[in-house]
Amino acid sequence: MRTRRFVALAAGACLLAGLVPPKIAPAAQSSATPAALPDAVLTDRTAARLGVAVGDTVEIAANAALRDAGRFIVGGIYRPHADPFEVGHEQLHVTLHLPDLERLMQVDDRVDRFTAKLSDPAAARRVADEINALRIGVAAYTSQQLADANSSTFVVISQFHKAIGVVSMLAGLVFLIAIMVLKVEEMRRVLGVLRLIGISRRTVLRSVLLIAALVSLLGSVVGIGLAHIAVAIINPASQARYDTDLIFAHITPGIVVLAVGLAIPMGLLAGWLVARRIVHGNPLDQIGR
Amino acid sequence: MSERLVSARDLAKDYQLDGFAIHALRSVTLEVHAGEFISIMGASGCGKSTLLHILGAVDVPSAGELTLFGRNAAELTDAERTALRLHHLGFVFQRFFLLPMLTAAENVMLPLMEAGLARRQREERVHEVMEYVGLAQRMRHKPGQLSGGEQQRVAIARALVNRPQLLLADEPTGELDEATGEQIAELLQRLHADGTAIVLVTHNPELAARATRQLRMRDGQIEPPMEGAP
Numbered sequence: 001m002r003t004r005r006f007v008a009l010a011a012g013a014c015l016l017a018g019l020v021p022p023k024i025a026p027a028a029q030s031s032a033t034p035a036a037l038p039d040a041v042l043t044d045r046t047a048a049r050l051g052v053a054v055g056d057t058v059e060i061a062a063n064a065a066l067r068d069a070g071r072f073i074v075g076g077i078y079r080p081h082a083d084p085f086e087v088g089h090e091q092l093h094v095t096l097h098l099p100d101l102e103r104l105m106q107v108d109d110r111v112d113r114f115t116a117k118l119s120d121p122a123a124a125r126r127v128a129d130e131i132n133a134l135r136i137g138v139a140a141y142t143s144q145q146l147a148d149a150n151s152s153t154f155v156v157i158s159q160f161h162k163a164i165g166v167v168s169m170l171a172g173l174v175f176l177i178a179i180m181v182l183k184v185e186e187m188r189r190v191l192g193v194l195r196l197i198g199i200s201r202r203t204v205l206r207s208v209l210l211i212a213a214l215v216s217l218l219g220s221v222v223g224i225g226l227a228h229i230a231v232a233i234i235n236p237a238s239q240a241r242y243d244t245d246l247i248f249a250h251i252t253p254g255i256v257v258l259a260v261g262l263a264i265p266m267g268l269l270a271g272w273l274v275a276r277r278i279v280h281g282n283p284l285d286q287i288g289r
Numbered sequence: 290m291s292e293r294l295v296s297a298r299d300l301a302k303d304y305q306l307d308g309f310a311i312h313a314l315r316s317v318t319l320e321v322h323a324g325e326f327i328s329i330m331g332a333s334g335c336g337k338s339t340l341l342h343i344l345g346a347v348d349v350p351s352a353g354e355l356t357l358f359g360r361n362a363a364e365l366t367d368a369e370r371t372a373l374r375l376h377h378l379g380f381v382f383q384r385f386f387l388l389p390m391l392t393a394a395e396n397v398m399l400p401l402m403e404a405g406l407a408r409r410q411r412e413e414r415v416h417e418v419m420e421y422v423g424l425a426q427r428m429r430h431k432p433g434q435l436s437g438g439e440q441q442r443v444a445i446a447r448a449l450v451n452r453p454q455l456l457l458a459d460e461p462t463g464e465l466d467e468a469t470g471e472q473i474a475e476l477l478q479r480l481h482a483d484g485t486a487i488v489l490v491t492h493n494p495e496l497a498a499r500a501t502r503q504l505r506m507r508d509g510q511i512e513p514p515m516e517g518a519p
């Protein structure tokens with residue numbers, strides 16, 4: 001068997017919940033000497049919520065009543081990677097050394113999950129497969145696999161958003177046709193005059209469609225511009241609101257293609273529906289004699 | 290005898306309105322020859338515009354025979370009638386009917402584009418015809434920036450630009466004051482002198498008097514010439 005190199009992560013084992021979430025509270029008074037206490041690492045949000053800084057003492061317990069609480073000194077504060085699942089949730093995270101955690105939870109020799117970082121990240125898949133093949137009661141996943149599994153909710157949500165977008169564009173089409181039908185009196189006159197001076201139906205229809213295409217293209221460009229402005233407002237505002245680095249709104253090429261690909265045929269359809277009726281009428285009726 | 294542009298026999302035009310028929314034209318027989326200047330007068334509602342529209346291949350008669358530029362009008366498709374309007378006929382209306390979003394020159398250029406002329410030729414023609422109507426200086430102006438008389442001259446330029454054999458004018462001075470109407474009348478006379486046939490509908494006897502043949506309509510028919518008329 002080949003040698004595999006594992007490097008254990010950060011401060012011993014990481015607590016990834018799974019057990020009863022520990023209860024943390026700032027210690028009322030730090031009577032004990034700080035040097036004698038074990039240290040714990042807090043997320044920035046936890047620290048802010050508790051109002052503690054590095055060097056302060058906190059009490060942590062595995063139950064809400066703070067029974068059998070342990071005292072820890074805040075050894076560090078870090079900003080975790082943003083996780084969309086946690087947006088809007090007030091979750092407090094603390095990282096302890098494994099023996100401290102076991103003592104607190106009153107369990108022995110129990111680790112639900114841990115993360116291993118490979119010196120060669122590209123080998124993740126192969127290493128995970130090899131670990132799984134050992135059948136030692138451990139299931140290994142690459143971070144990509146975890147990300148894929150966890151993002152399925154977001155794929156559904158983004159499909160949902162897409163559906164909302166398409167529906168609102170179709171509603172817009174109805175609105176557009178209504179406006180064009182109202183505007184049709186003006187258009188009638190112009191098209192009637194064109195027909196009267198000998199411009200063929202084909203030319204008139206083609207011109208209307210060309211204009212419709214240009215207008216919808218222009219509309220798409222304006223819409224995409226507005227979307228970029230909206231993104232420029234939504235992202236910083238939401239990031240500040242939820243105190244996260246997550247990107248809330250993002251315009252992908254796929255969305256642009258979808259929007260333009262819907263807008264232009266819809267504009268053409270609306271133009272065609274209106275122009276076709278006019279072009280087949282009597283030009284004398286259209287100019288209002 | 291000069292070339293016969295339009296020949297109509299026993300034309301009738303009925304409109305069905307709420308189940309009863311309006312006889313806009315009852316029996317009109319008329320020939321228009323190349324270079325002729327015909328004026329048509331008559332009371333409101335006697336069918337002058339209706340006749341003009343039928344002669345101009347815009348409308349179709351309910352009965353009667355009509356030959357337009359050597360073709361039997363009854364056999365023409367809509368596309369063929371459109372092509373006749375483009376190449377052989379010019380229309381001038383009381384209300385000008387210029388496209389407000391286009392400049393004078395662009396309005397005049399429309400029929401040339403449809404006719405498929407090259408750009409250079411189009412520009413030359415537009416310039417030529419705008420000069421003819423005395424508006425070479427106003428080519429870039431939009432209809433809203435022109436007076437009524439000027440707009441009507443642009444409309445006449447548009448009607449002339451494809452060099453039609455026949456110009457049909459329906460009360461072209463109807464919305465103009467006397468002096469401006471006079472300019473239009475002079476323009477029409479010059480056009481006639483240069484060889485274009487004109488059928489002019491008007492309520493203005495002085496204007497009608499300039500035509501080489503003056504007709505009167507009544508109740509959907511052309512009245513027989515009065516005693517002593519030429």
Ligand SMILES: Nc1ncnc2c1ncn2[C@@H]1O[C@H](COP(=O)(O)OP(=O)(O)OP(=O)(O)O)[C@@H](O)[C@H]1O
Pocket residue numbers: 304305306311312313331332333334335336337338339340
């Ligand atoms: N589309 C139409 N539907 C029904 N009736 C019509 C229509 N067009 C014209 N008529 C009727 O036909 C008759 C002749 O109309 P036309 O417009 O030819 O009169 P006109 O001699 O040009 O009148 P004016 O001097 O007022 O312009 C009128 O009684 C008019 O009401």
Ligand SMILES: [Mg+2]
Pocket residue numbers: 337338339459
């Ligand atoms: Mg009339």
